[in-house]
Amino acid sequence: MTLDCKHVWAQVSEYIDGTVTAEMKKDIERHLSGCRYCSAVFDSTRNILVLVGDERTFELPVGFGERLHGHLRTWMNSADSGA
Amino acid sequence: MNSATDNRDVKQAAGVAEAAHEANVIARILAGERELFHELIRPYERGLYLAAYAIVQHEADAEDITQEAVIKAYKALKSFRGDARFGTWLMAITLNEARNRWRKTKGDQLDFLSDCEESTGDYTPSVLADWRYIPSEELERKELRKALREAIAKLSPAYREVLILRDVRGMSISETAEATGVSEGLVKVRLFRARLSMQKLLAPQLAPKQRGFMGWLTRKAGGQ
Numbered sequence: 001m002t003l004d005c006k007h008v009w010a011q012v013s014e015y016i017d018g019t020v021t022a023e024m025k026k027d028i029e030r031h032l033s034g035c036r037y038c039s040a041v042f043d044s045t046r047n048i049l050v051l052v053g054d055e056r057t058f059e060l061p062v063g064f065g066e067r068l069h070g071h072l073r074t075w076m077n078s079a080d081s082g083a
Numbered sequence: 084m085n086s087a088t089d090n091r092d093v094k095q096a097a098g099v100a101e102a103a104h105e106a107n108v109i110a111r112i113l114a115g116e117r118e119l120f121h122e123l124i125r126p127y128e129r130g131l132y133l134a135a136y137a138i139v140q141h142e143a144d145a146e147d148i149t150q151e152a153v154i155k156a157y158k159a160l161k162s163f164r165g166d167a168r169f170g171t172w173l174m175a176i177t178l179n180e181a182r183n184r185w186r187k188t189k190g191d192q193l194d195f196l197s198d199c200e201e202s203t204g205d206y207t208p209s210v211l212a213d214w215r216y217i218p219s220e221e222l223e224r225k226e227l228r229k230a231l232r233e234a235i236a237k238l239s240p241a242y243r244e245v246l247i248l249r250d251v252r253g254m255s256i257s258e259t260a261e262a263t264g265v266s267e268g269l270v271k272v273r274l275f276r277a278r279l280s281m282q283k284l285l286a287p288q289l290a291p292k293q294r295g296f297m298g299w300l301t302r303k304a305g306g307q
Contacts, residue, residue, distance in 0.1 A: 009208055012282075013275035017256070040211040044290070045282040047217055048231075052281065053250050056222040057231050058133055061142050068128055069121050071150045072157070076117060 003031045008038050012045055098168070105169045113161060120157055127170050128153075130252045131177045137243040138181040139188065140236055148184055152177035167261050171254070174262040178244065185240060206279050209286040217289060227289075234284040242277035245270055250278075 001023075008031050014020045015028055032039045051057060105123065112119050124131075131152060136145035156173050163172055221227050235243055248259045249270075256274075260267040 006207075009279070010275075012208070013271065013278050016278070019256075036213060037210050040214040040290075041208045041282065041286075043214040043216070044211060044286040045208065045278055047214065048281050048285050048289075049250050049278060051217060051219065051222060051227070052231055052235070052246070053253070054219050054222050056219075057228050058136075058251065060129060060132055061146060064132060064146060065125075065128060067146065068150055068153065072121065072153055075154050076120075076157070 001027050003027050005031075005035065005038050008032070008035075009041060012042055015042070016046055016049065102165070102168055106165055109160060109163060109169070120160075123169070124153055124156070124173065127173055130170075130248075131174065133247050133251055134174060134177055134244065135181040137235070137247040138178070138185050138240045144184055144188075145181070148180045149177060152180045155180070168258065171258045171262050174248070174252075174254075175264065178262060178264075182240075206276050207283070208279055209283045211286055211290050214286070214290060230285065230288060234281055237284060238277055238280055242273050242280065245273045246277040246281070249274055 008028055011020055011024065011028055015025070020028065032042060108119050108123050112123065128149065131149045132145055135148040135152070136142065139145055139148065152173070156176050159176070163169065167175075217227075235246065238246065244263060245259055248254045248262060249256070254262065256267050256270055259274075260270045263270065265273075
């Protein structure tokens with residue numbers, strides 16, 4: 001099946017997740033091989049998601065873990081003492 | 084069997100082993116070894132904070148929500164049946180806390196999803212002539228990290244939620260659906276919109292032809 005650009009864009013998310021059918025995958029890849037614009041759309045989307053998923057993009061506040069476990073410990077102790 | 088099937092099988096086996104280990108730890112906590120609860124939540128705490136932050140967009144509130152969610156989970160541990168993975172259950176508690184906080188802040192008249200499902204929006208990507216791959220090492224530059232975070236902040240909370248769970252935490256579609264309390268189909272719709280919106284917001288800024296941002300990177304790399 002020949003897909004136009006809009007149909008290809010509609011599949012970008014599922015294509016990245018690897019959940020498109022084998023036939024659809026083939027159709028998309030055929031389109032991408034001849035369309036530099038859609039290739040750029042797919043490449044940029046995938047690249048941006050890799051950057052978003054990198055640990056460096058979101059940092060935890062300094063001391064987050066210590067405060068979390070400290071708060072939990074204090075709560076457990078007060079629950080134990082029946083406060 | 085192909086490598087994708089192999090990887091899925093390995094991941095599934097690891098998941099089963101992890102769930103069995105967690106079930107054992109939970110049984111010991113309930114039997115009185117409460118200190119183990121700290122270890123049980125440790126692998127998830129970063130994800131819980133990020134999910135809370137994705138919704139409320141406020142560091143101190145997100146930290147507070149995470150603390151409250153963890154205590155709620157401890158109190159409710161007896162009721163954890165193991166139908167879902169512990170991490171998914173814990174995430175669902177955190178998201179619930181965060182949504183409640185979001186509603187309180189924004190006012191009860193605002194629905195968490197009102198700016199999302201009801202609007203058709205413009206979900207077309209930014210069309211570029213080419214794309215130059217940006218390696219992860221570029222994240223050492225705070226301007227790139229800031230651009231990514233600002234783009235996420237512009238999404239609706241329900242879109243931020245699925246993007247963080249799926250693309251930052253690496254949860255599966257079914258785990259994301261379970262944690263957010265919506266169908267897998269709706270998770271896919273939201274994820275598609277979130278991902279395409281991210282591309283639309285960021286690609287023009289980061290594309291090689293637009294020299295602004297990349298130009299900054301090049302100048303910086305050259306020590307200028």
